[in-house]
Amino acid sequence: MNVFETTSIALRALKRNTLRSLLTAIGIIIGVAAVIATVAIGEGARSQVEETFAAMGTNLLIIMPGSNSSGGARGGFGSQPTLTWDDLKAIQTEVPTVAQAAPALRTNAQLQSDDQNWATSVQGTTPDFLAIRRWKVSRGVPMSDSDVDSGAKIVLLGQTASDKLFGANSDPVGQVIRIKNVPFQVVGVLERKGQSPMGQDYDDTALVPVSTFKARLSPSLGNYIAGTIMVSIRNSADVSKGQDQLTALLRDRHRIGGNGEDDFSIRNLAEVASAQQQGADTLSALLVSIAAVSLLVGGIGIMNIMLVSVTERTREIGVRMAVGATPNQILAQFLTESLTLSLIGGLLGIGLGLLAAQLTSAQFGWPLKVRPEAMIIATGFSAAVGIGFGLYPALKASRMDPIVALRFD
Amino acid sequence: MGDPLIELRDVQRRYTLGDVEVRALDGVSLDIASGEFVAIMGASGSGKSTMMNLIGCLDRPTGGTYRLNGSDVAGFSRADLAHLRNKTLGFVFQNFNLLARTSAVENVELPLLYAGVKSKERRARAMEALARVGLADRFEHESTQLSGGQQQRVAIARALVNRPAVLLADEPTGALDSKTSVEVMKLLEELGSSGITVILVTHAADVAAHARRVIVMRDGKVITDGPAEKVVKS
Structure with missing residues (x-):
């Protein structure tokens, strides 16, 4: 059978x-x-x-400045600028696992078009920021290195900010808006990115060159970066290795020895994920x-x-x-x-x-x-x-x- | 004449029912040669059914020896006994015991299925066996669509299909009317004279009279054993 x-x-x-x-x-x-x-x-x-999380940027590490301690009360991360422009340069050149690094300075400001206004978060940064966040423009052109070098008064609008200032489906490229009363020319609109896992709208923002940001929108802190540094790591397998290398570099540069507490923190978005x-x-x-x-x-x-x-x-x-x-x-x-x-x-x-x-x-x-x-x-x-x-x-x-x-x- | 086909020597079969020991068979010795047509007679409780189960390898003796075809079944496993039943023995029961909702030919094929015969040959041999009992035209009928006599003939075809040495029939006419009983007995007689060993178990003298040799049992013992004409008359 x-x-x-x-x-x-x-x-x-x-x-x-x-x-x-x-x-x-x-x-x-x-x-x-x-x-x-x-x-x-x-x-x-x-x-x-x-x-x-891919929308936030792949292999992304965010370096936040550290806390200050005064009279025993310890402030949270970001309460004291500890990251310097030299740190940024060192990160870009000395850490082998790092692909790109960009500063992200942030302030809230009122944006004005001819007939509308809108309060949003304005970020001062470099073209690398767009590469790190994998962010492209849907209209116009992205920011260029020469814009940063020359301190050009140009702005890239997030889709939400563009909609609020110029109405949906309009093309604001070439228009002039005022940020804190300084006129900026809109050179591009960023493609829609959606919401963060916490519900924050990525598209409600405006990007300006970091040099312009320092000169026009926010008091400069001299050698210190009044914001965060965004870093992308070459290979996703190396994210935690990169995190370790960055920690070692910054501890060395900030002369933190032995058991000393870090005066910065590195956020790994993979952990959030x-x-x-x-x-x-x-x-x-x-x-x-x-x-x-x-x-x-x-x-x-x-x-x-x-x-x-x-x-x-x-x-x-x-x-x-x-x-x-x-x-x-x-x-x-x-x-x-x-x-x-x-x-x-x-x-x-x-x-x-x-x-x-x-x-x-x-x-x-x-x-x-x-x-x-x-x-x-x-x-x-x-x-x-x-x-x-x-x-x-x-x-x-x-x-x-x-x-x-x-x-x- | 060489060894007998069936050889019982002082065979015992005892059960314990609660505290009571029942001697269903109590020292039976007899030989049955190949080609004989034997009837085992007796009242109920005489041990004739136990005898049939033993000879049919459905059961094993608790004492004495039983040789079938020269080999002692005492050392056989359940699987060995199953093979023996499949190849050497054919059963016909009082209540036919055909599988429900299964066609006549499939019922007849059953022993061949367990013998490992391939489906084409199985069907051919089953049809041949059905033809032998005169039911070739009813091969697709299920048991509920057949009369009692026809069902018993399907059962006989099933018993014959593996060309066994021994055909065991337990009250084969017990559930049939007298007219179909005669037909079934005639069929068994034909088979008996064709060389196959037929062993018939019955309590009815007129049924036993069809056999050539009659063994009468009482209380687990053989009390008479002789040619049918003599035994049935007495």
Whole structure:
């Protein structure tokens, strides 16, 4: 007797009680569907988080100036400018893992167009900033090095700021706006970047050359940078290595020895991303444990129905034994039956899970990511449930005494 | 004449029912040669069914020896016994014991399935066996669509399909009316005269009369053993 013959006997036996077989498989169907949907939704959420952080800039480290301590009260990071323009130069030239570094000076200011005004965050920076943040212009031209060198009064508007000052869909390139009463020419509009994970609108901003910013918009602090330094690392694998190198460089430059406290801090956005991811993972773990319970209950259901089936078919077992079925052949027959039942449940569950994942990702606008491993594992799990919970009933059938089985009513 | 096909020597079969020991077979010795047509008679509780189960390798003796085709079954595993039943023995039961919702030909194929015969040959041999019992035209019918006599003939075809040495029939006419009983007995007689060993277990003297040799049992012992004409008359 080969596998096909055994399987076809099993399928016929299951078909005889189609409704019962289907109801029995429901536990497996729900369990597997939950696993598939969970993995797909989890992957979708993960890639959503990754996309959000990719929008902030890849391999991004933000160096914030340190705290001052006066009279025992320690200010937070940024309370005292500690980063110098020489530090920036050193970062750009002395740290091998660093691709680019740019200053980001920030002030809040009222922007005025001819007939509108809008308060937003104005940042003074260099062209590298756009490369670090992977930010392109949708209209006009980006900032150039010569703009920085000459202290040009030009501005790049974020899409939100542009909309507020000039109305949606208008082209403000070439127009002049006033920032703190200083006229700036709009040379470009930045492409839309959306929101940060914290809900901050990246597009509600205006970028000016750092030299102009220092000269016109904010009091200069001399050698010190009145803001942060943004750094991009060449390879994403080197982000924490780069962080260590930057720390060592700045500690050295700031003459902080031994156990001295850093007077700066380096934010690694990958860490923020992983914190976000943890939330999604917790949810996934919860759903997976529900799935595990469902598979367990499904397995018990299969065991129950197989025990009923073995009892109902006692006489059939007797007849099969009388005409020459060995105990192993009977065992194989009933195991194949529970295996077939659970595999059918598993396949239906995969279908249902994909449907659920599709609906969820459509609802939340996530990309639908289905990992084939998840389907293979789910199928393997349902097979294991079928064999695991089908073993006892099948053993019971194979150990029957043919005389007793033949006499059974 | 060489070794007998079936050789029982002082065979015992005892059960314990609670505290009571039941001696279903109590020292039975007999030989059955190949090609014999034997009836085992007795009232219920005489041990004839136990005897049939033992000879049919559905059960093993608790004492004495049983040799089938020269080999002692005492040391056989359950799987060995299953192979023996598959190849050497064919069963016909009082209540037919056909599988429900399964066609006649598939029922007949069953022993071949467990013998590992390929599906094409299986079907051909099953059809041949059905033809032999006169039911070739009913091969697709399920048992509920067949009369009692037809069902028993399907069961006989199933018992014959693996060309066994011994056909064991346990009250084969017990569930049939007298007219179909005669047909079934005629079929068994034909098989008996074709060289196959037929062992019939019954409580009815008129059924036993179809056999050539009759063994009468009481209380787990053989009390009479002789040619049918003599035994049935007495």
